[in-house]
Amino acid sequence: MAATIINGYEIAAKIRSRTAEETLKLKEAGIEPCLAVILVGDNPASVSYVTGKQKALAEVGMKDRSIHLKEETTEEELLELIRTLNEDSTVHGILVQLPLPRHINGEKVIMAISPEKDVDGFHPVNMGNLIIGRKAFLPCTPHGVLVLLEETGVETDGARAVIVGRSNIVGKPLAILLTRKEYNATVTICHTGTKKLKEITRQADILIAAAGSPGMITGDMIKPGAAVIDVGVNRIPDSTKKSGFRLTGDVKFEEALEVAGCITPVPKGVGPMTIAMLMVNTLESALNFKNKANRQK
Numbered sequence: 001m002a003a004t005i006i007n008g009y010e011i012a013a014k015i016r017s018r019t020a021e022e023t024l025k026l027k028e029a030g031i032e033p034c035l036a037v038i039l040v041g042d043n044p045a046s047v048s049y050v051t052g053k054q055k056a057l058a059e060v061g062m063k064d065r066s067i068h069l070k071e072e073t074t075e076e077e078l079l080e081l082i083r084t085l086n087e088d089s090t091v092h093g094i095l096v097q098l099p100l101p102r103h104i105n106g107e108k109v110i111m112a113i114s115p116e117k118d119v120d121g122f123h124p125v126n127m128g129n130l131i132i133g134r135k136a137f138l139p140c141t142p143h144g145v146l147v148l149l150e151e152t153g154v155e156t157d158g159a160r161a162v163i164v165g166r167s168n169i170v171g172k173p174l175a176i177l178l179t180r181k182e183y184n185a186t187v188t189i190c191h192t193g194t195k196k197l198k199e200i201t202r203q204a205d206i207l208i209a210a211a212g213s214p215g216m217i218t219g220d221m222i223k224p225g226a227a228v229i230d231v232g233v234n235r236i237p238d239s240t241k242k243s244g245f246r247l248t249g250d251v252k253f254e255e256a257l258e259v260a261g262c263i264t265p266v267p268k269g270v271g272p273m274t275i276a277m278l279m280v281n282t283l284e285s286a287l288n289f290k291n292k293a294n295r296q297k
């Protein structure tokens with residue numbers, strides 16, 4: 001029997017709709033949640049991601065403080081902009097779209113963002129708090145994957161989860177989150193140095209592909225009935241498309257469909273969830289600032 005296709009597009013729409021309701025309440029209380037999205041240069045994939053974020057901000061009714069800087073922007077200019085936004089009390093979230101041009105040190109930039117406004121959850125303070133289970137902004141993609149599993153009714157308690165990919169943005173934080181008591185999964189992280197990868201992935205009740213390697217997970221690497229979450233967003237040249245490319249995941253979808261119990265497609269799987277969770281984090285940040293202001297009254 002073919003796997004159930006998890007509709008991330010629909011689940012994300014539901015989350016945006018709930019976020020819009022909460023945003024409205026906050027606006028009625030005099031606070032307009034505001035996100036500053038900074039894009040440096042014109043990397044086509046980044047432009048497309050930023051456009052998606054702007055559309056979501058408009059839909060949920062939040063203020064969009066997008067700033068598009070030219071490719072030649074210096075590191076110091078970018079850091080100065082971040083300092084200004086850190087100090088601006090009308091801005092609740094700051095996101096610098098990655099990757100940055102090579103002449104800018106991404107780590108330095110992330111460190112410059114106030115942890116209180118780091119709605120990406122990339123700052124070491126947020127990452128550290130996430131690891132020890134303290135309140136933190138959860139990185140949007142791992143958070144989106146957890147919500148997808150919950151909404152689909154995938155049991156994580158006692159499940160064997162295998163994550164392929166060890167990035168700071170997805171693999172590492174997702175592994176930590178899945179081992180929290182509330183999810184209670186047993187997690188294995190695989191990477192380019194993993195030997196006998198198939199033997200490990202075939203044990204996964206939950207298989208998460210986050211390697212950025214198109215089609216690397218084949219049907220024979222999947223345990224029958226497993227939940228397969230494809231985080232990969234790869235641009236593959238395709239002359240039949242007007243854009244000249246198509247998006248494909250890390251999983252060979254047609255093969256996986258025959259084996260898995262449920263699976264996320266690419267596009268319309270994890271991607272829209274990442275943006276929805278960014279809206280959730282921005283709302284949370286605005287609420288945090290409101291509560292802090294009330295405590296100081």
Ligand code: GUN
Pocket residue numbers: 095096097098099120140141169274
């Ligand atoms: N580039 C790819 N994914 C992301 C993300 O989640 N946040 C940021 N800031 N840049 C990205």
